[in-house]
Each structure stands twice: as structure tokens, then as C-alpha cells.
Amino acid sequence: MFAEEWTKKYSQALQEVSQCIGLCRMFITGLNTNIDGLIHVSGKEIENIITEKKLANEVIYKLDNPPREIRTFSDVLAGILYCAKTGDGEEWFIRDPQIIEMIKSIFSYDRLRMGGQCGIMTNVLALMNLRVIPNVVELPPLQAEQFTTEIGEVLIPRFEGKEIVFKKPLEAARHGDKVFIHWIFEFDNQFKARINQEIVEAPVENRFIATYDDENVKLKTDPAFREGTLKVISEVGKVILSGYHMLQTSYSDGSKPEDYIKETLELINSWRERNPELRIHSEIGFLADSALRKSVLDMIAPRMDSIGLNEDELADNLYTLGHKNNLRKIRALDAPQIYKGARKIMERYQLSRIMVHTREFSLSLTKSDYGINPIDELYSIIFGSLFAATLAHTGIFPTIRAAEKTLKSGDLVVSEKGLMEHQKLAELLEDEENYPKQKFLKEGFTETEPSIAFTPSKLTEPKATVGMGDTITSASLAGEEALTRRAKKIPT
Numbered sequence: 001m002f003a004e005e006w007t008k009k010y011s012q013a014l015q016e017v018s019q020c021i022g023l024c025r026m027f028i029t030g031l032n033t034n035i036d037g038l039i040h041v042s043g044k045e046i047e048n049i050i051t052e053k054k055l056a057n058e059v060i061y062k063l064d065n066p067p068r069e070i071r072t073f074s075d076v077l078a079g080i081l082y083c084a085k086t087g088d089g090e091e092w093f094i095r096d097p098q099i100i101e102m103i104k105s106i107f108s109y110d111r112l113r114m115g116g117q118c119g120i121m122t123n124v125l126a127l128m129n130l131r132v133i134p135n136v137v138e139l140p141p142l143q144a145e146q147f148t149t150e151i152g153e154v155l156i157p158r159f160e161g162k163e164i165v166f167k168k169p170l171e172a173a174r175h176g177d178k179v180f181i182h183w184i185f186e187f188d189n190q191f192k193a194r195i196n197q198e199i200v201e202a203p204v205e206n207r208f209i210a211t212y213d214d215e216n217v218k219l220k221t222d223p224a225f226r227e228g229t230l231k232v233i234s235e236v237g238k239v240i241l242s243g244y245h246m247l248q249t250s251y252s253d254g255s256k257p258e259d260y261i262k263e264t265l266e267l268i269n270s271w272r273e274r275n276p277e278l279r280i281h282s283e284i285g286f287l288a289d290s291a292l293r294k295s296v297l298d299m300i301a302p303r304m305d306s307i308g309l310n311e312d313e314l315a316d317n318l319y320t321l322g323h324k325n326n327l328r329k330i331r332a333l334d335a336p337q338i339y340k341g342a343r344k345i346m347e348r349y350q351l352s353r354i355m356v357h358t359r360e361f362s363l364s365l366t367k368s369d370y371g372i373n374p375i376d377e378l379y380s381i382i383f384g385s386l387f388a389a390t391l392a393h394t395g396i397f398p399t400i401r402a403a404e405k406t407l408k409s410g411d412l413v414v415s416e417k418g419l420m421e422h423q424k425l426a427e428l429l430e431d432e433e434n435y436p437k438q439k440f441l442k443e444g445f446t447e448t449e450p451s452i453a454f455t456p457s458k459l460t461e462p463k464a465t466v467g468m469g470d471t472i473t474s475a476s477l478a479g480e481e482a483l484t485r486r487a488k489k490i491p492t
């Protein structure tokens with residue numbers, strides 16, 4: 001398929017999903033919600049701070065030996081430079097609260113926004129006029145203000161006596177709850193800093209996150225969330241769970257990350273018992289520690305219907321599972337290797353679906369027991385990609401109308417690399433699985449088990465980098481929910 005044909009497919013996907021979005025049942029989102037403080041940094045700015053604070057040698061050392069956690073201010077600078085140099089988007093935890101004061105005094109944030117996978121996905125879904133119950137452990141008014149209010153319904157469960165009631169975020173807010181601001185240092189591809197003799201240039205735009213948070217790291221669920229979701233679970237179509245990547249290898253109170261994972265599994269079991277048709281998706285985030293990454297995957301993936309990750313997370317997880325070949329190709333966005341890697345994880349954990357999203361393209365593998373037609377799955381991931389492209393283009397979380405406007409503006413271009421990788425994947429499928437290359441190239445999906453759906457991304461000069469994965473994921477899952485509901489109403 002050529003670029004123009006993909007553009008037509010994008011329009012069609014938007015039309016198909018938006019026409020039946022009203023059929024969606026309720027969503028549950030968990031587990032991590034926080035506030036993001038966005039700070040745009042330039043290379044010159046970082047260079048000046050390093051010179052002024054005489055931290056050049058320290059930072060250079062840390063650039064080569066990334067500490068992956070923040071104990072001193074130079075770790076923050078090293079983190080920013082490390083992400084700029086590699087083009088990766090990492091998140092390091094702040095171990096000393098004093099660092100927050102330093103960050104505040106040296107950088108001032110450009111704006112506050114909803115943060116955390118759970119928080120972001122909640123807003124994306126609400127903006128499609130859907131009903132969502134998020135998990136929010138700490139809900140001070142500043143956090144409550146970050147929720148979408150103008151459209152859709154964000155429902156916060158609260159106890160009133162022994163009864164559960166669902167409130168709007170601002171009505172449910174509690175003064176005195178903790179405020180978690182995660183510092184997001186965004187850089188663009190013009191980022192260039194000279195530290196001593198070393199020049200750090202960013203190959204692509206991305207971000208570095210410095211996080212101080214002591215609740216989300218324990219995957220805490222609000223008691224009223226547990227009770228409230230159980231009460232309405234029969235009306236829920238999909239649950240999206242993320243935040244497992246916030247887990248720490250150890251905790252000062254002696255608790256273990258596995259203890260917290262188990263608590264969430266108990267809740268998952270209770271949901272499933274009450275609603276066997278529920279589809280649960282987990283978004284796998286960046287986890288630096290390989291052993292912990294394995295625990296999370298081994299404990300979580302078998303209990304999920306579907307998981308999602310980006311190319312780096314796919315490579316990291318394959319590495320952890322002992323697959324060490326072709327990881328470089330995966331990181332370089334080689335679609336055949338991404339497909340093969342995703343399939344390994346799908347098979348190992350008996351998943352019904354796996355989605356890999358990258359800057360240039362996205363693909364999903366779906367088994368028939370997941371219950372979606374291959375073409376509807378393709379429309380869903382295209383719809384998700386359009387939402388992510390709209391976020392990148394406008395810098396704000398999109399509505400269906402904004403997505404439509406952005407698509408019509410002609411400002412988005414189909415990724416060349418995405419088209420090329422589609423071609424390569426089609427060749428691999430023909431050579432190794434006998435699937436007609438032209439058919440896959442023309443349709444964008446296969447009728448195989450599992451079926452494959454592939455879409456190149458639509459690219460733009462990005463105004464946002466944070467929340468892209470969350471947006472593509474939640475919008476794709478909303479697309480699936482809408483289209484499967486339609487298919488049930490009008491059996492094909």
C-alpha cells in the first residue's frame with residue numbers, strides 16, 4: 001500500500017470507530033496516576049547549569065556509567081544527557097526528596113498535566129466521551145484538576161458510610177492527600193550540549209523522567225476503587241492496567257515487589273470471577289532491573305488477555321527471557337524481528353493479543369479467541385495511531401474531532417520507514433509462512449492464527465513526546481471495544 005492509500009485507511013478507520021464509539025461499555029484503568037511537570041530543556045541550558053555548578057567531570061563520568069537512580073543533582077543532569085545522547089526515554093527514581101527542591105529552584109516547569117499511564121489513559125478515554133473508573137490513590141485538588149471534565153465521565157469510587165458512590169474527580173478530591181509531581185524533561189532533535197570535550201546531540205526528540213513517588217511504586221489501589229469496580233464489573237468491557245514498571249527491587253519497610261504484584265492479581269481474579277468476558281490489557285513499561293522485569297512478566301502476562309510495549313521494552317523483555325539474538329535489529333525497528341520477538345512472548349505466556357508500538361509503525365498479533373475480526377483489529381490500531389499522531393501534532397490529548405481535523409489538515413505524513421518495514425514483513429511472511437505478500441501489503445492485516453495487523457505511523461513535527469504510548473494503547477483498545485460491540489450487534 002502506498003502513502004495515499006494508507007491515508008485513506010486512516011480516514012476509514014476513524015470513521016468506522018467514531019460511528020460506533022457510543023457502543024463501548026465502561027472502562028477500568030489502573031494503577032498509576034500522578035501529575036507531570038513538563039520542562040522543555042535545550043542543550044545550551046543544560047551546558048550552562050553544568051558549568052555554573054562545576055559538575056562537568058561528574059556528569060561525564062555518569063554519562064558513561066548511568067546510575068539509573070537519582071541521589072545527587074548531577075544524576076538529574078546525567079539522566080537528561082543520557083537520554084538525549086541515546087534518544088531513549090528513561091525514568092529514574094529520586095531517592096532524596098531534597099533533590100525535588102533543587103529541581104524546583106533551578107528549572108521551573110512549563111506546565112502541569114495529567115501523568116501516569118492510568119491517569120493519561122483515563123483522560124484519553126474520557127475525551128472520547130467514554131465512562132472510566134481510574135485508580136487514584138492520592139487525590140489532592142491539584143491532581144483532581146488534571147482530569148478531563150468537559151466530556152466523558154471520570155468516575156471516582158468513594159465510600160459514603162458502607163455504600164459506594166461514584167463522584168466526579170473534583171468532588172472526590174481530598175485536601176491533604178499527597179501531591180506527586182514527576183519531572184518530565186523534554187528535549188527536541190535540535191538538542192546539542194558540549195560538556196568538556198564531549199558533544200551530546202539528540203538523534204530524536206524524547207524525554208527523561210525524574211520521579212519521586214512513594215505510593216505508585218507500591219502499586220497501591222484505593223479501597224473504594226477495589227470495592228467500586230467489583231460492584232459494576234459486569235458493565236465493564238475492558239480493563240487497562242499499567243504501572244508495574246514503577247516497582248522497586250526493594251523497599252525500606254522490608255516488603256517485596258512480588259507482594260504488591262500479588263495484591264493486584266487478587267483483584268484481577270475477583271474481577272474475572274464476576275465477569276468472565278472481561279478483556280484485560282497490561283502496558284509493560286521500562287524496567288531497568290532485569291530480575292524484576294522477569295518477575296513482573298512471569299506473574300502478570302499469564303493473567304492478561306493482551307499486553308503492549310514499545311520496541312525497547314520488547315528487546316529488554318526478550319533479553320530477560322534469554323533471547324539474546326536480533327535485539328539490536330528490534331531496537332532499530334526491524335519489523336520482521338519485532339514480529340518474531342512479539343510472537344515468542346505471545347506464545348510463552350499464551351496471550352490472546354500483543355501489540356508493539358514504535359515511532360514509525362505499530363503492529364499487533366491477535367488470536368481468534370480474543371474475539372475481534374482481523375480487519376477491525378487493523379482499524380483499531382490505526383485509530384490508536386491517529387490519536388497518538390494528533391497528540392504529537394497538537395501537544396494536547398485529542399478528541400475525536402481533533403483527530404479528524406488533524407488528519408484533514410494534511411500536516412501528517414505517512415512514515416517512509418513504516419512503509420518499508422511493512423514491505424519487509426510481507427516478504428518474511430511469504431517466505432516463511434506462505435502468506436501472499438501482495439494480500440498483506442494491500443490489506444494491512446493477515447488472516448492467519450494469530451492474525452497480524454500492521455500500520456505505519458503518521459508523523460509530524462512533534463509538540464509532545466510524553467503519553468504517546470498511553471494514547472495509542474488506550475485509543476486502540478477503545479477502537480476494539482467499539483468495533484467488537486458493533487460486530488456482536490450485526491454479526492457478519
Ligand code: GLC
Nearest residue numbers: 036115116117182211467470
Ligand atoms: C511514567 C511516569 C509518568 C508519565 C508516564 C507517561 O509512568 O511516571 O510521570 O506520565 O510514564 O507514560
